[in-house]
Amino acid sequence: MPHIDVDKTLPGIRSLMAFRPETAKPLSALAEILLRDTEGLSPAERELIGTYVSYLNDCFYCHHSHGEIAVCYLDGDRDLVEAVRHNYKEAPISEKLKSLLQIAGKVQKSGKSVTPEDIENARQHGATDRDIHDTVLIAAAFCLFNRYVDGLASIAPQDLSTYPERARQIVEHGYGSHIYSKQAESPKPKA
């Protein structure tokens, strides 16, 4: 049961955004620029960072929904997403992404736990200032999203078969207001 009176037909953060559209607007704008920008990190890499941090924060709704979005970007490669969640160090991903996931994992605990050695390691594997900035901000932003979703006990659908359709909506239409509007389950295509 959510802690506040939200629309119970909407899952997770969508119900909270519908409850408070004033704050939903900058939150969805932040998600859009952070997770769908194609400069530097790819959208798939960005979603993998978000999934990993949400998994560390044990946020069921966020790690499953962003995991499914990553699966979409990775042409259905669910095994890769699972590997990143559980043990990214052994996952078939670039050394650069591994070094960034290490930084993201530090940020999940505390900003202060990121060391100059973590940054140097990422640089040695080809990470730019922009990559490092975006990784830290994505990890920090999921520390917000996860706490928002769980702190208000919003509904996390337990049936995992409901996640892929919402993931496709995001991949096709982004993080706009359609995700928390009444038509959220059947968005109109972009004009």
Added chain:
Amino acid sequence: MAYIKVEEGIPGIRSLFKFSPETGKPLCDLAEVLLRGPSPLSSSERELIAAFVSNRNNCMFCMNSHAAAARFLFDEDKQVVDDLLKNQTADSLSPKMKALLWIAGKVQSNGKSVTPEDIENARKEGANDTDIHDTVLIAASFSMFNRYVDGLDSYTPANEEDYLEMGKRMGQKGYHI
């Protein structure tokens, strides 16, 4: 020295906004609506929640700047800020604010640790759904801002006095870039 190449001498999150204005825009919009927009909580109360969470996250830049903004906005009642942050006492605050700060503290450690009893307790002291929503989202947002500022090791002025002007500006002008 910050971990990435930002402009020297600009403190904390402002140097990061300058490095990345694309993300700076929604972050400032979020701070503005969350701390200054319409809410049953006053701006001073919301700044106090922000400073309280930043203090628990040991983020000195956010704690000092939002404490300064809270002191400016509380004006003659500014002692409540130092009572809470330095003397660890909430005795001068309303029972409702105490109950909301309790929830904010839970959110700072982990969203899941907020219990139905915490919510019930806040409701008994007069908090409504929007008070609770805004408290949780402020605490969650500062769990982001604090990590952003410290995760990139951005420049943090050392003394409380260095934040006086900043707090006044935040109090008067808010968070528009």
